[in-house]
Amino acid sequence: MQYQEAKSKFIQAWGTLGSSWGINRAMAQIHALLLISDKPLSTDEIMVDLQISRGNANMNIRALIDWGIVNKELRAGERKEFFFADKDIWELARQVSRERQKRELAPILKVLGELDSIEGEDASAMEFKQVVKELKKFTGNVNGVLQKFSNSDEHWFYAVLMKLAK
Amino acid sequence: MQYQEAKSKFIQAWGTLGSSWGINRAMAQIHALLLISDKPLSTDEIMVDLQISRGNANMNIRALIDWGIVNKELRAGERKEFFFADKDIWELARQVSRERQKRELAPILKVLGELDSIEGEDASAMEFKQVVKELKKFTGNVNGVLQKFSNSDEHWFYAVLMKLAK
DNA sequence: AGTATATTTCAGAATATTTTGAAAATTCAA
DNA sequence: TTGAATTTTCAAAATATTCTGAAATATACT
Incomplete structure (x- = not known):
C-alpha cells in the first residue's frame, strides 16, 4: 500500500x-x-x-x-x-482518561451524591434508592481504577495485564 | 428530596x-x-x-x-x-463493554491490520509505521483487558481492584 | 506609529442527527 | 376472515452540531 x-x-x-x-x-x-x-x-x-x-x-x-x-x-x-x-500512546490514553474522568465521571458522581436521601418508602422509591446505591458503588470503583491508571506508567499497566492474564 | x-x-x-x-x-x-x-x-x-x-x-x-x-x-x-x-450494573457494564468492543475496537483493529505493510523508507513513512505499530500494541492490550472484563464476574473485578490498590 | 503576518471570533450556511406522527404492517382473538 | 389493538416504518420537520469565511483582533518587526 x-x-x-x-x-x-x-x-x-x-x-x-x-x-x-x-x-x-x-x-x-x-x-x-x-x-x-x-x-x-x-x-x-x-x-x-x-x-x-x-x-x-x-x-x-x-x-x-x-x-x-x-x-x-x-x-x-x-x-x-x-x-x-505526543507520540506516546500511553500518555495519550492517560490524558484522555484524565479528561473524561473530569468532564463526565465527576458530574455524574455529583448528581448521584445529591440523590442520596430521597423520601418515600413505596416500591418505586425503594427501587430507586437501590439502583442509585449500586451505581454509586460502581462509579466509585471505576473512578478508582481510572485514578490509578492516569497516574501510572506503561510498566505498571503491563504488570497489571500480567496479573489479569493468569 | x-x-x-x-x-x-x-x-x-x-x-x-x-x-x-x-x-x-x-x-x-x-x-x-x-x-x-x-x-x-x-x-x-x-x-x-x-x-x-x-x-x-x-x-x-x-x-x-x-x-x-x-x-x-x-x-x-x-x-x-x-x-x-437488567438491574445488575456489572452486567450492564459488561454488556456495554462487549458491544463497544465489537462495534468500535474491532473496526479500528481491522484498519490497523490493513495498514501493516506500507511502502517507503522516508521520514514520513517511517514515522507512520512507528505510530501504527504502537497503536496496534495498545489496542491489542485494551482488547485483552476488555475481553477479560466482559467474561468475568463482579468478584473477579474486586480481586483486580485489590491488586491494583496495593 | 505603520505594516505585514498570523490568530481568533462568530454569524450565517451547510450538514447531520433526532423526532414526529400518521400510514402501513403485523398480530391475535373471536 | 375480520377487525381491533399494537408495533413498525419512514418521509418530512425540528433540532443540534459543525463548518465556513471574512472581519476583528493580536503580534512582532521596521
Missing part, C-alpha cells in the same frame, strides 16, 4: 472512531494527522491537508490543546505556530 | 452522560427510566413519562434491545409488550 493511501485511511478511521466517542470528526482527524506527522505542522498545512477552513482548524486545534493532547511549538524568528501531538 | 424530583434529575443526568458517549439522549433516558422502574413498562407508559413520540420510543427501545441491555416481557393474554432493564 502506498503511503498516501495508508495515511488517508488512517485519518479516516481515526475520525470515525472519534465520532463514536463524542469527539467531532475534524478534531479527531487533526489529531490523527499530527500523530503520524514526522514534524510539527502549521494551521495552514493542516487546512490544506484535511481540506478544512481556517476557523474549523483553529477551533479544533485549540480544543486538542485544551484536552492536553496537542502542543504548540514556537520557533525563534517565526510568527507562525506549529503543532504536534 | 421528593421522589419525582430525584427521578427526573437522574433521567436527565443519565441522558447527558449518554450523549457524551455517543448514545442519543432519548435512548439513554429510556434506559434510565427502565433502570429505576420497579416494574416493566409499556411503550405507552414510556411515551407519557418521557414526553416523546411513539416512533421515537419504539426505535430507541429496539436499539436498547439490540445492545442487549433491555428485554421484553410478554404476558399471557396481553398483546402489549413490556420492557425492563
